[in-house]
Every structure is written in C-alpha cells, then in structure tokens.
Amino acid sequence: LSALFLMMNTIQKIWADGADNSTSLIEWAKQQFGCIIEVVKKNKIAQGFHVLPRRWVVERTFAWLGRYRRLNRDYERKPTSSEGHVYLASVRLMLRRIHKERLLLEDNLLQAT
Structure with missing residues (x-):
C-alpha cells in the first residue's frame, strides 16, 4: 500500500471488500496518508443477489481485464509476469479509450466546419 501511495499520491478514498474489514489497516x-478506506459490506438482511455500492466498478474492471487471454487463466509461473500482463492490458484499455475520444473530437470538429 505504501508503494501505491508513493506512485499515486492524489488518492483520497479506497473502496475495499467486506473481507478487508481490519480497523488497524483503516x-x-x-x-x-490521510486516505479513507471505505469497506463495502453486504446487507445482512437481504437474501439472494443485490448490487453493492461501488462494487460494480471493480467487477467491470475485472471483466475488462478478463477479456485478455493471458489474464483469463493464470498461465504465468511468476507473479511479476502476471502483474506485467495486467499493466499491458490496462495500457491497451486506456489507449483504446483515448483513441475513441480523439476520433469523437475529430468528428465533432469536422461537423462544425
């Protein structure tokens, strides 16, 4: 966690799974770091499936990453190799998002002229 804050010192809030309910960590x-860790807990009364706040963001990200063959199964022998593939997949996702925004911007500029 310390390395994360050194790289990304603007983090103000972290959402954690209910299993990470350690008051000492919080x-x-x-x-x-002056950072708030908010633990998203399941509703004890509700039965069956229900959407947890902010949980969808994590699940969506895992789904995006899982679309890459090297990440949908653990083929790697070393954790650092798996970590590298997560970074590569994340870079690819961000490049696609940036490229899509650029194309939309160019489209809007062409229509305006």
Missing part, C-alpha cells in the same frame, strides 16, 4: 492508512 487507521494506518488514515494516519500515514
């Missing part, structure tokens, strides 16, 4: 992050 307090440590608040004292060290």
Whole structure:
C-alpha cells in the first residue's frame, strides 16, 4: 500500500471488500496518508443477489481485464509476469479509450466546419 501511495499520491478514498474489514489497516492508512478506506459490506438482511455500492466498478474492471487471454487463466509461473500482463492490458484499455475520444473530437470538429 505504501508503494501505491508513493506512485499515486492524489488518492483520497479506497473502496475495499467486506473481507478487508481490519480497523488497524483503516487507521494506518488514515494516519500515514490521510486516505479513507471505505469497506463495502453486504446487507445482512437481504437474501439472494443485490448490487453493492461501488462494487460494480471493480467487477467491470475485472471483466475488462478478463477479456485478455493471458489474464483469463493464470498461465504465468511468476507473479511479476502476471502483474506485467495486467499493466499491458490496462495500457491497451486506456489507449483504446483515448483513441475513441480523439476520433469523437475529430468528428465533432469536422461537423462544425
């Protein structure tokens, strides 16, 4: 977590799964970095499927990453190789998003002239 904050020092809030309900971790992050860790918990009363707040963001990201063959199964022997493939897939996703926005901007400029 310390390395994450060194790379991305603008993080203000982290959403964590209900399994990460450690008060010592929450307090440590608040004292060290001034960051809030919000634990998304399941509703104890509700039965069956129900949408948890902000959980969809994590699930959507895993779905996007899972579309890459090297990430849909763990083919790698070393964790660093798997991590590298996650970075590559993330870069590809961001490049596609940037390219799409650029094409839309060019389209709008052409229509305006």
